[in-house]
Structures are given as C-alpha cells and as structure tokens.
Amino acid sequence: MAHATLDDVLGALRNVDFPADKTELLEAARSAGAADEVLSALRGIPPETYTNREEIARSIRTDPDTDLGLSPAQRAEQARQGGKPGLSQHLREVPKPPIEEELDR
Template sequence: MERTGVPDVLAAIRGVDFPAGKDRLVTAARAASAPEEVVRALRGMPPEQYADREEVAGSVRVDPAADLDPEAAQRIARAREGGRPGLARHLREEPRTPIQEEFGR
C-alpha cells in the first residue's frame, strides 16, 4: 500500500485559490490526477472553508509515518504503545484517572 504524506496532498492542490471548501479541494486533486490515497485523505477532512494551504496541512489526516523511514516509524509506534517490548498490556503501568485517585483505587 502506498503511503500518503502532507507534501503529496499539498502538491495535489497546488493550483487552488483560497479560501476553499473541502469539495473544491477534492475536485482540484482529481483534476490534477492525484493518487486515490490523496483524494481519500482530502475527503476525510472536516467540511469547512480553509483559508490557506497551512490549514489544509493541519486538517488532513495522512499516514503519520509517511515522511519517516520505516525504522523510525516502528520506534514511534512502540513508544506510543508504552512499556517494554514483549510486556503484556495488562502488566503495563497506566496512569490513574482523577476519579481513581480520589477514591483510592
């Protein structure tokens, strides 16, 4: 599966005049023959008016590892999960919620 990054999305909407809505961005990407992954990422954005390309970059959901090498992406995924590799999830320490703190659980 091909990975899509923010630079790919911004390249697909290069000729768009802002402010622009989500539908206009999707149409522009299709007219620019953007890959389906880019169009899908644009379709997943909230239906709002975007003032500029920076707002689009902040709103579009893409593969967070698209701009990273695979090894760095794996390290980030492990860090997100927490704990040591091979440690069962139920054995990992998790922070207590304020309610648990209040009732001493």
C-alpha cells in the first residue's frame, strides 16, 4: 500500500485559510485534486482546529514504519508472528535477524 508523504499532504493544502478544522482540510484537499493516500492521511488526524501547517505536519502519520527504524526483515517477522488482538502490526516487538546483529558488530 502506498503512503502519502508529508510534502504531498501539505502541497494539497497550500490554499487553505487558517484556522481550519479537519473537515475543511479534507474539503480543500479534495478540491485540489489530492490523491487517495493524501485524503486517507488527513482522515487520520484528530478532529481539531489547526492554526497552521506545522500543526498539521505534527498530526499526520504518513507511514506507520517511518519512525520505528525497523528493517524490511523485521517488519516481515512481525507479520509472521502475529500478536495480541487489537495490537497494530507496526507496534509488535521483534528482534533483529541474526544477520543484522552480525552486521551491527
């Protein structure tokens, strides 16, 4: 699944008059012809009134793996292991594969 970048989201909102709430941000992005990934990222922000683009940038989670520092092998292991019901895959703990441990030495 493709994820929107922060630049994509903020680019779709370049003509927004602030302050703006979540509904106004979604409408502005739709009228600017934003991609579905951008609209999905905006749907995920808290329903608050935003006074500038920096507040939006702090609220947007564009890719669940971006701030976790996991390798593709670790993400694959998370998917194989499963987890507790209700626990998002990207929050499951997973050890580094042996080859990555060896390369870190």
